[in-house]
Amino acid sequence: MSLRVSVSVSMIAVAVLCCAMIGLAADPPIPIGVSVAQTGPVALAGQEQVLGAQIAEDYFNKHGGVNGRPIKLVFQDGGSDEPTAINAFQNLINVAKVVGIMGPSLSQQAFAADPFAVRAKVPVIGPSNTAKGIAQIGEFVSRVSAPVAIVAPNAVKAAMEINRDLKKVAVLYAQNDAFNKSETETFQQAVKDLKLDLATVQTFQTTDTDFTAQITNVLNVKPDLVIISGLQVDGANLIKQLRDLGYKGLIVGGNGVNTAAIFPICKAKCDGILIAQAYSPAYKSKINDEFKSVYKDKQKKDPPQFSAQAFAGIQVFVEALRALDKKSPIAKMDLAALRVELNKQLISGTYDTPLGEISFTTGPGMGGEIVQKQSYVAQIKMDPDGAKGTFVFVK
C-alpha cells in the first residue's frame, strides 16, 4: 500500500475508534414521555404540569440522574381532546420510544389513550386523573393524583370545628368536568355522613364566568357552609361573586382551586377559604422545600397542586429506574423488557415526594392506585391588600 493510503486508513480507523469510545462512554439519556394539554382550553392546567415536569427533570439530572445517566423528557402535546391524546401517546411509544409516559391531563383523555399504552405494555402515570376507575384501565396504568375520598371529609370537619353551629350546606360543582364531578360526589357523601343538611346542589360549567343565578339560589337557603368543586378560574370567580353578593359564611374549596392562581382573581376575598388539598406548599420536607424554592424563583408564588403532582410523577419514574438499575442494569435490557420491569418496579416502591410519602396498591388487572400518607386541609391567608397569600395548615 502507498504511504498516503495507509495514513488515510489509519486516520479513519482512529476516528472510528474515538467515536465508538465516545459512544460507549456516554449512554444516551433515558427518554421519558410527557403528554399533557399544551394547547386548547385545558392548557391552563397543562402549563402547570409542564413546569412541574421540567423542574423535576433539572432537579433529578442535577442529582445524578439514574445512577449517573441523565433522563430526557420528551414532550408531545396531548391537546384538550381524546384523539390528540391518543396520537401523542402513539408518537411517544413508537417514535420517541420512551420508557414510560406521564399524562394525560384529563381523566376522559386517560380513558381513551391509556388503553393504547396498556396494549403496548408501556407504563403510564396519571398526574391529574382523579375519576373512579383510572387504575383499573389496565396493569400499566398508575396515578399519583389521589382521589379526594380521604381529604374531603377532613375539610368539612375542619369547617365544623370553626363554626360549631354549622348545619346547612350548599354544594356547587362544575358539571362538565370529570375531576370535579367525582369530587363533588365525595363531598356530598361526606356531608350526609356527618349528618349535616344538604340544602341545595347547584351546577355550573367550567367555562362559566357569571354565577349570579346559582348564587341567588344558594343564598336563598341561607347556608352556613358552601362547598365548591371547580377549577381555578371558575372557582375563583364563584368565590369572588359569592363574597361580593354578601355571603359571609364558610367556604370549602376542592382540589381544583388548590392553587395560588386563584389569588389574582378573588384577591382579598380568597381569605379564609378552607381547601381540601392533595398537595400543600406548607408541608415540611426536604424535597418539598427544594421543589418550592425552585418554583418560587421562576414564578414568584407557591407551587400549585398540578405542578407538584407532575413533579411527583417524574420522581416516581426516576426513582423506580434507579432501583431497577441497581437490581439489573437497565442499559442491558431491551426496550420492551425495560418497560415491563419498570412498571412492576414503580408500583412496588415507596417515594418521598413533595406530596408527602406515597406508594401504590394494586390488584388483578389494574395498575397502581396511589396511597398517599399525608392529606392536608389548609386555610388561605391573604395580605390585606389582596396581592399575596399563603396556604396555612389547619390543625
Added chain:
Amino acid sequence: MNRTFLLQQVLNGLAIGSVYAIFALGYTLIFSVLRIINFTHGAIFTIGAYATYALTGSQFGINGLLAGATLPFALPFVLALLGGSVVAALSGVIVERLAFRPLRARGADPLLTLVSSLGVAVALVNITQYLFGAEPYSYPDPLQGLPTAMNFGTAAAPVLVRTVQVVIFGVSMVMLVLLTYLMNATRTGKALRAVAEDMTTSSLLGIDTDRLVLLTFVISGFLGGVTGTLIGLSVGVAGPYFGIAFGLKGLAVIVLGGLGDIPGAVVGGLIIGLAEAFVPAQYIAYREAVPFALLFVVLLVRPQGLLGRAQVQKV
C-alpha cells in the same frame, strides 16, 4: 314567590343579559351592514381585553413566547380601556382586509365567510395563547373605593347586584343609544343602511362602500374591545378562550332580537339573561341549554326574531 326573590331574579337577569347585549351589539352591527356572521368577534373581544391589560402596565406570566413582558408605561384604567379597544378595532380592520375583503370582492356565499371567520377566530385565539400563555389575568381595580355590590332592596331584605355589573348595564345602554343615533340620525348611518340594503346600488350612487365597511369593522371592533375589557373587569381575563364561549351564545342573542337589528341585540340579550336567571334551582344543570332552546324555537316560529322584519323572498 316573594317580592324580594322576584326582584333579585329580575335584576340578575338584567345583569347577565346586559353582558350578552353588549357583546351582541358589535356582532349584529356587522350583520346589519354586511349580512355575514363574524365569528372573529369573540377573538377580537379577547384581543381587546389583553391589550387593555398590557396598557395598564401589567406584566404577563411566564408561559408563552412573550413571557414576562411589560410595557414601559402604565395608563390609568379608563385610558387603557380606550387604548385596548383601539387595538381591538385595528385588529378588526386587519381581519377585514385579509379575510373578508377578498371574499366580498368575488361575491362569495355568506356561509363561506362564516367558515372563514371561524378559521380566523381559531387562529387568533391560538396566537394569543402562543404569545401570552393561558393564565388568567386581573386588571388593577378601578372600582376599588366603591362597595362591591349595590343594594336595590332594603337593609332587611337586601337585593344585591355587583357594582361592576351595574356599570356594564349602564355602558350597554349608552352604547345602544349611541349606535341607534348613529344609524338613524347621521348621514353616515344613512349611508350604512344604504350599503346594507344593496351594496352595488349604493356604490353606483356614489357612496364609498369600502370606507363604510371599514368603518363598520372599526366600530364593531371597538365595541368588542370595550366588551372584552368590561367583562374582564367583572370576571377576570380567563385565558384566550374566554371570548369563544360568548360567540355561540351571542348567536342566540342576535337571532332572538332579530339579525342585524341593533335594539334587537339588547332586547335579545336581556331576554336570554332573564330566561337564564329564572331557571328553577333544581333544573340549574340545564341552564346552558336555555339560550339554544330559545334559539331553536325562535327559528322555527319567527326566524326574523322579535324586532326584525319578515324576510320577503325575492324571485
Added chain:
Amino acid sequence: MASFFATYDFLLVSMVLAAVLALTLYLPLMAGQLSVASPGFYALGGYIAAIMSTKIFPPGPGLYPVSLVLLEMAVAAVVSGALGLAVGVPALRLRGIFLALATIAFVQILGVVALNLQITGGAVGIFGIPQPFANPIEYMWLAVPLLLVSMLFVARLERTRTGRALVALREDELAAAAMGVNPTYHKVLAFTTSAVLAGAVGAVSAHFINTWNSRQGTFDTSVNLMAFVLVGGSRTFVGPVVGGLVLTALPEALRGLAGVDVLPGWLASFLRDGRLIIFGVLIAIGTVFFPHGLITPGLLRRLGRGRARAR
C-alpha cells in the same frame, strides 16, 4: 413498515372515519343546506354503542364480537334516522344561515342533555368500552367498507333523479319548487340519510377511542367538518373525502415534522404547539383562494381527460 403502522394506526383509521363524517355534511349541502347537525347524531350513535356494549351485552372474555358492533351500528343508524326525521321536518323549512344556526342549537342542546343524564355518565362519560379487534388498524375492516359504501351511495345519488333534484334545489329553490320538485321531501331525505350515516360512524368511534363522553360531537367537530367540505371541495363527493383524509392527518403530520432534527428549535416548537394556528389560517386561506374547495368537478374532468389522452 410495522413501526409506521404501530405509530399511525390510530391516525389512519381516524382519517377514514373523518372522511365518512365529511360526507354527512356534504349530503345536505348537495341540496344547498348547511346543516351542522351531524356531530349531534355522531354523539348519539356513540352513546348507543357505548351503552349497549357496557351495560346491555355482558362483557365476556376475549374480544367483543364484531357482529354485535354491527348490530350497534344498525341500532344507532335507525335511532339517528328517526331523530333526524323528527328534527328535520320542522327545521328544514328554514333556509341558509337560519338552518345552520338551528343545527348549531340542536348540537348544543344535545350536549347539555348528555352531560346531565345518568345513563350517559355525565362529565366522565362511559369508559372501558370493549374492543372487537386486537389491533387498532383492524378497525379498517369496519371503516373502509363504511367509507366505500357511502362514497358509492353518494356517487350514484348524484346520477339519479333524486340527486338532480337536490342539485336543482341548491341552484335555485324557488325555481325548482315551481317545476314540481318537492323541496321539503328532498331536503329531509338528505338530512335523514346524513343522520343515519353519522350515527353509524359514532357507533364505531365509541369502540375505537375506548370511551365516549359529551366532549365528542360538539361545535368543534362542526368546525372541523365545515373545513373538510369547504376546503376539500363542496361540489363533488370526492372533495369532502379528500378534505377529511388530509385535514385529519395535517395536525399530526405537523407534529411529526416538528420532530425532525434538522429544523431550528423555534420552528419545531411552533409546528408542535402552533398546530391550531396553522389549521385556522389554512381554513381562512382555503376559503379565499379555493371557494369551491380544492377538488372541483372541473379538476376531476381535467384529470379524467388527461388520463384518457395518456392512453
